[in-house]
Amino acid sequence: MCVGGWLCDQRTWRLIEYRWNREIERENKLSGRLGLQSLSRYHAADLHARRSEYKGWTEDRGVRFTKRLIDILGKPKSQPIGIACGVSFADMLAASPEWDRHHPRHKWELAAYRMCMLSCLRLVLDTMSKEYPDENVTVIHDRGKFNGAAQSAFDAIKQSRKLSNIDSLLTVTPLSWKDCTALQPADMMVFEGRKLVKNNPGNVESFRRSLQRMIGRGIKLRVWNIPQEGLKETIDKHLKALDEEANNPGA
Numbered sequence: 001m002c003v004g005g006w007l008c009d010q011r012t013w014r015l016i017e018y019r020w021n022r023e024i025e026r027e028n029k030l031s032g033r034l035g036l037q038s039l040s041r042y043h044a045a046d047l048h049a050r051r052s053e054y055k056g057w058t059e060d061r062g063v064r065f066t067k068r069l070i071d072i073l074g075k076p077k078s079q080p081i082g083i084a085c086g087v088s089f090a091d092m093l094a095a096s097p098e099w100d101r102h103h104p105r106h107k108w109e110l111a112a113y114r115m116c117m118l119s120c121l122r123l124v125l126d127t128m129s130k131e132y133p134d135e136n137v138t139v140i141h142d143r144g145k146f147n148g149a150a151q152s153a154f155d156a157i158k159q160s161r162k163l164s165n166i167d168s169l170l171t172v173t174p175l176s177w178k179d180c181t182a183l184q185p186a187d188m189m190v191f192e193g194r195k196l197v198k199n200n201p202g203n204v205e206s207f208r209r210s211l212q213r214m215i216g217r218g219i220k221l222r223v224w225n226i227p228q229e230g231l232k233e234t235i236d237k238h239l240k241a242l243d244e245e246a247n248n249p250g251a
Helices: 010-034 044-049 059-074 089-095 097-102 105-131 147-159 183-199 209-216 231-247
Strands: 002-007 081-086 137-142 169-175 221-225
Touching: 002 105, 002 137, 002 183, 010 059, 010 183, 044 059, 044 183, 059 183, 059 209, 081 105, 081 183, 089 105, 089 231, 105 137, 105 147, 105 169, 105 221, 105 231, 137 147, 137 183, 147 169, 147 231, 183 209, 183 221, 209 221
Parallel strands: 081 221, 137 169
Antiparallel strands: 002 081
């Protein structure tokens, strides 16, 4: 499980979204000439597997497309900051095998998402205090089955007064990629963060080339892998919070 995205100012987001959409249009013109399906959006997993809307693409075309999108993120004077947090399901099950026997898969997926979202929000606030100390932030996430877990994580961190700049975190809002182009580069960050957490490379030279390109463009990345140590207690805590909310809706 990995939750991630990008943090930057509104003006930069507008510039990134404009250039991102132009790049999608550019690829669709090429696809039209090749007799291939048009893209509705960038989707990292489908591009990597060259399936769905990317069926018929060559590996070289996919690499060049990804490079140009990364360059879009690296162009603005005020570059976005990549943030991601992930946890290994294998570590979760190793930490608490009996937990998996007593709860269906979707429940531990929700707990994993809540755990990663909470960690991401902490990273966001920490980054805000260093990079945007006088600004506020609105969090937008992809609308879907994790809406409740995202809101739960947001509510939990807002109730904590341990962070001095907690009031700079304004809202968390679920949107569709159709309504928010910024969710497409977020998808890229999640994909790369998930690969990084899964492969756990020992040094930058072992990173995927796409991540190395981001770093080469001067883009700051903050990626956190939740360790196995203490994971059982953490899982139980998030499961309990989700269960309490489910049993007391609107409380």
